[in-house]
Amino acid sequence: MELLREYMVSRQDPFRTQTAIGEIGRIKTSQRIEMRVEPDSDGNVPDLLTQGVYRVYIHGSWLIGRQSMDVLRPTDGGLTWTFGPEPPVASRRALTMTRFLNRGRGVLAMPPGSWQLRNLGVETLEQYGYGAMRIKRGPDLVHYQVRFDPAQQTQPEPDLIDLRLPSAYRDTFESLAKDLGRDMLSERERVDAITRHFATGFSYSLEGAGGQDELPLKRFIEVSRAGHCEYFATATVLALRAAGIPARYATGYAVQEWGELEKAYVVRRRHAHAWALAYVDGAWEVVDTTPASWLPLESANPPWWINGYDLWQWLSHMYSKWRWRLDSEDDFPWVVLIVLPLVAVLIWRLRGQRVEADVDIAPVPVARPGEDSPLLAITVMYSKRN
Numbered sequence: 581m582e583l584l585r586e587y588m589v590s591r592q593d594p595f596r597t598q599t600a601i602g603e604i605g606r607i608k609t610s611q612r613i614e615m616r617v618e619p620d621s622d623g624n625v626p627d628l629l630t631q632g633v634y635r636v637y638i639h640g641s642w643l644i645g646r647q648s649m650d651v652l653r654p655t656d657g658g659l660t661w662t663f664g665p666e667p668p669v670a671s672r673r674a675l676t677m678t679r680f681l682n683r684g685r686g687v688l689a690m691p692p693g694s695w696q697l698r699n700l701g702v703e704t705l706e707q708y709g710y711g712a713m714r715i716k717r718g719p720d721l722v723h724y725q726v727r728f729d730p731a732q733q734t735q736p737e738p739d740l741i742d743l744r745l746p747s748a749y750r751d752t753f754e755s756l757a758k759d760l761g762r763d764m765l766s767e768r769e770r771v772d773a774i775t776r777h778f779a780t781g782f783s784y785s786l787e788g789a790g791g792q793d794e795l796p797l798k799r800f801i802e803v804s805r806a807g808h809c810e811y812f813a814t815a816t817v818l819a820l821r822a823a824g825i826p827a828r829y830a831t832g833y834a835v836q837e838w839g840e841l842e843k844a845y846v847v848r849r850r851h852a853h854a855w856a857l858a859y860v861d862g863a864w865e866v867v868d869t870t871p872a873s874w875l876p877l878e879s880a881n882p883p884w885w886i887n888g889y890d891l892w893q894w895l896s897h898m899y900s901k902w903r904w905r906l907d908s909e910d911d912f913p914w915v916v917l918i919v920l921p922l923v924a925v926l927i928w929r930l931r932g933q934r935v936e937a938d939v940d941i942a943p944v945p946v947a948r949p950g951e952d953s954p955l956l957a958i959t960v961m962y963s964k965r966n
Contacts, residue, residue: 626728632710634710674725684718696727698724745822749798770823782806830866
């Protein structure tokens with residue numbers, strides 16, 4: 581069922597303008613590696629990679645809303661894509677990333693403050709106003725460098741949409757904000773109060789908030805107080821807005837698993853995550869209220885076949901890098917070691933089938949019913965006389 585579901589997902593458009601509560605939860609058990617991240621020269625990687633930012637919440641779904649789309653123009657022979665202001669040299673950082681694309685299409689997960697992509701050989705790259713970077717036509721595998729400045733602001737300024745509350749939840753979150761001291765606290769104190777609220781008495785669960793209510797967030801806040809990251813992120817965004825702080829809903833991946841085979845961080849589908857973005861003191865910042873226990877909980881009790889599955893994914897990754905010429909010629913022996921045994925097995929199987937086809941096999945006599953009966957001779961004699 582997992583393989584069938586992954587195949588069906590691969591046939592869909594990788595760029596989506598909405599996401600619903602529960603969609604991230606459905607891929608939390610998948611061990612499939614989405615990308616590999618090589619740390620910078622200091623050995624550091626960002627905790628989160630942003631893939632999409634949403635602004636409008638309606639009936640359990642987050643929508644992107646109105647935003648501009650720019651088709652980027654590359655330089656350096658079509659390999660360098662610049663989409664933000666160049667930061668000072670002292671604050672520049674860089675990561676090297678590798679990821680597969682669905683039929684040459686996909687949305688890149690980017691560290692905060694990204695401003696340039698290098699060595700990205702794709703035909704069409706589009707940038708959306710709130711952080712999404714979409715490859716529309718490219719190869720099946722891309723290996724590129726992301727240059728970023730964590731202190732640089734890439735999100736547009738907030739507007740009234742970033743303060744909007746859905747009518748069904750207005751009373752719930754207005755009451756929560758009032759109880760937390762909205763009218764007596766500064767912006768920073770309001771953010772801290774909301775963070776402390778979700779850190780007290782709430783727990784992480786892949787089962788969601790439970791129940792079949794039409795208002796799942798109300799049940800999450802008032803009854804179950806347990807859910808996965810989508811519940812925490814959505815409730816945090818609406819609580820911030822009720823407290824008068826512009827907020828947005830972000831999705832992407834957490835970077836936290838080191839891969840010994842790759843000598844890089846591996847990002848699996850189960851590392852998908854959601855969090856809030858709050859506009860505080862004139863700048864956007866991450867507000868992640870999901871309990872930190874979500875990472876060890878999801879990595880506990882791995883399936884028995886995970887080591888073999890990871891080895892197979894790594895071999896496929898190495899072969900694809902060679903196929904698309906993403907490595908130097910010095911890495912070719914690795915591909916030889918992978919491919920030659922497979923070719924040898926294929927030749928041996930084909931040769932065995934041909935030898936079997938050339939051997940003359942005598943027909944096997946087929947016994948007829950009644951041949952072992954003592955009445956057979958009488959029956960034959962009777963038939964000859966008549």
